[in-house]
Amino acid sequence: EVQLVESGGGLVQPGRSMKLSCAASGFTFSNYGMAWVRQAPTKGLEWVATISYDGSSTYYRDSVKGRFTISRDNAKSTLYLQMNSLRSEDTATYYCTRGAYWGQGVMVTVSS
Amino acid sequence: DVVMTQTPVSLSVSLGGQTSISCRSSQSLVHSDGNTYLYWYLQKPGQSPQLLIYKVSNRFSGVPDRFSGSGSGTDFTLKISRVEPEDLGVYYCYQGTHYPPTFGAGTKLELK
Numbered sequence: 458e459v460q461l462v463e464s465g466g467g468l469v470q471p472g473r474s475m476k477l478s479c480a481a482s483g484f485t486f487s488n489y490g491m492a493w494v495r496q497a498p499t500k501g502l503e504w505v506a507t508i509s510y511d512g513s514s515t516y517y518r519d520s521v522k523g524r525f526t527i528s529r530d531n532a533k534s535t536l537y538l539q540m541n542s543l544r545s546e547d548t549a550t551y552y553c554t555r556g557a558y559w560g561q562g563v564m565v566t567v568s569s
Numbered sequence: 570d571v572v573m574t575q576t577p578v579s580l581s582v583s584l585g586g587q588t589s590i591s592c593r594s595s596q597s598l599v600h601s602d603g604n605t606y607l608y609w610y611l612q613k614p615g616q617s618p619q620l621l622i623y624k625v626s627n628r629f630s631g632v633p634d635r636f637s638g639s640g641s642g643t644d645f646t647l648k649i650s651r652v653e654p655e656d657l658g659v660y661y662c663y664q665g666t667h668y669p670p671t672f673g674a675g676t677k678l679e680l681k
Contacts (some may be wrong), residue, residue, distance in 0.1 A: 492670075494618075502618065502661055502672040503612075518669050552617060556608075556665075557629060559617040 459483040459558045463551065466563035479536040479560055480554030486534035487511070492556070493527060493538050495549035505551070506538065520546075529541055543567045571596050573662055575673035577644075581681045587650045590676045592662035596642045599666070606665035609638055609647045613658040621660075622647065654680070 465477040477493070493505040506527040507516045515527050526539040536553055543565075548560040582588045596633045604647040621628040622638035625645060635656075637648045642658045649656055659681060662673040 500677045501659075502663075507574075507670075516668055524573040556630070557620045557623070559619070560618055 459555070461553045461555065461558055461560035462537075463560045463563035464552050466551065466565045468566045468568065470569050471544060471567055473543055474539070474541045475543060475565060476540070477538040477551055477553075477563060477565070479538075479553075481534045481536065484555075486529075487531035489555050491527075491529065491536045492554050493536075494546075494552045494554055494559075496552070496562070497546075497549040500549075508536070538542075539564070570597075571664055571667045571671050573664055573671050573673035575660075575662055575676050577676060578674070579615070579677040579679065581679050582652045583681045584650050584652055584654065586652050586681075587654065589648045589662075589679045590660055590662075592640075592647070592673050594645075594646045594664055597642045597650050597668065598652070598664050599643075600641065605641065605668075607638075607640070608663045608665065609636075610663060611656070611658050611660065613655075615660075618661065649678075652678075675678055 460482045462480045469475045490509050490552045492507040495503050495505050500552050512529050524542045528537045534567045545567050548567045553560040574593045580588050598607050605625050607625050610618040612618045621632050621636050626638045634641045635650045639646050659675040659677050661675050
């Protein structure tokens with residue numbers, strides 16, 4: 458059974474950093490590209506970043522480019538999202554996804 | 570960015586009834602590889618999104634045949650027949666043909 462389990466969320470002050478993790482199981486992690494998608498409270502879904510199966514290619518939405526870094530450790534079957542210079546508008550539930558499969562999401566609240 | 574316009578914003582249906590959701594893109598979603606990367610997701614209350622349809626008309630594993638997707642180019646439709654209580658939630662269309670990937674704003678399906 459495919460499982461994606463996010464961790465690392467919480468409350469953080471504007472301008473600070475936070476790192477999300479997504480532990481994958483039930484499939485060969487190193488064979489798949491992965492992505493982060495977020496959802497602000499009461500809002501719709503918004504793609505954040507994608508990484509290729511081997512980590513050689515990464516893509517970001519403009520609003521996070523230069524602040525967020527997506528990465529992966531295939532030996533640990535884990536996806537990461539390093540978020541720096543956080544803003545109030547980054548407040549959202551962050552989902553790790555393989556397209557057809559999604560984690561349960563982790564809440565990130567940026568507030569002073 | 571490709572804008573995905575979903576209509577209607579909300580739908581009220583009777584159990585056992587039939588309904589459809591429209592999704593129009595601001596650019597053709599036909600990729601240079603010949604595929605059309607148009608997907609439909611359902612997000613039930615308090616849950617992560619779940620994939621219903623991939624590449625316009627293919628039902629994902631375990632999705633009932635009450636759900637069907639159709640369309641081409643810039644115009645796509647999700648049809649739901651014999652609506653059941655478990656179908657309630659917010660439906661999103663999503664395009665993965667062009668970067669950045671984009672979602673529609675969602676269509677909320679409620680019971681009449």
